[in-house]
Amino acid sequence: MDTLIWILGLFGLWQLIVFVWRWLVSFKFVPPQVSLLFLVKDNQDSVEGLFRQLALDCFFMGRYTAPGRVLVVDLGSQDQTREIIQRLAREFSFLHLRRCEEAQLGNLIQEFHQGVVVLDMRTLSPKRAVNAARHVLQRSLPQEHHQTAGQMDA
Numbered sequence: 675m676d677t678l679i680w681i682l683g684l685f686g687l688w689q690l691i692v693f694v695w696r697w698l699v700s701f702k703f704v705p706p707q708v709s710l711l712f713l714v715k716d717n718q719d720s721v722e723g724l725f726r727q728l729a730l731d732c733f734f735m736g737r738y739t740a741p742g743r744v745l746v747v748d749l750g751s752q753d754q755t756r757e758i759i760q761r762l763a764r765e766f767s768f769l770h771l772r773r774c775e776e777a778q779l780g781n782l783i784q785e786f787h788q789g790v791v792v793l794d795m796r797t798l799s800p801k802r803a804v805n806a807a808r809h810v811l812q813r814s815l816p817q818e819h820h821q822t823a824g825q826m827d828a
Contacts (some may be wrong), residue, residue, distance in 0.1 A: 709745070710743070712724075712803070713792065745772060747779070759771045
């Protein structure tokens with residue numbers, strides 16, 4: 675029983691050290707703000723898992739830089755997509771929903787000045803969309819931070 679308590683205590687100490695290290699490293703560098711723009715239409719089966727994974731990766735686990743702005747544009751869904759995203763937007767403050775007609779999409783994209791990545795969920799699978807977002811957010815980290823995060827996860 676004492677061995678188990680020691681193991682759990684050491685594990686807790688290790689987690690504390692990792693958390694403090696990541697917190698200290700975050701002051702060295704201000705990542706460029708990359709915004710993500712997701713286009714959705716009738717994606718009720720995939721949007722919840724996609725945005726929960728994004729929240730886990732960026733905001734809870736700290737594996738990737740947090741995007742500057744995450745905007746989900748509903749292009750006229752006829753299923754529960756809009757309601758699911760509205761519920762998630764209340765849960766996750768980084769997520770914003772907007773309705774838009776496909777004809778007005780060009781004007782909406784122009785609102786983003788630079789550093790916007792458009793992920794069209796009408797053509798991408800949820801797995802490919804998450805991987806694309808991870809790739810972009812990973813690339814926005816400086817090389818030094820990549821090595822530090824990789825060494826800590828190893």
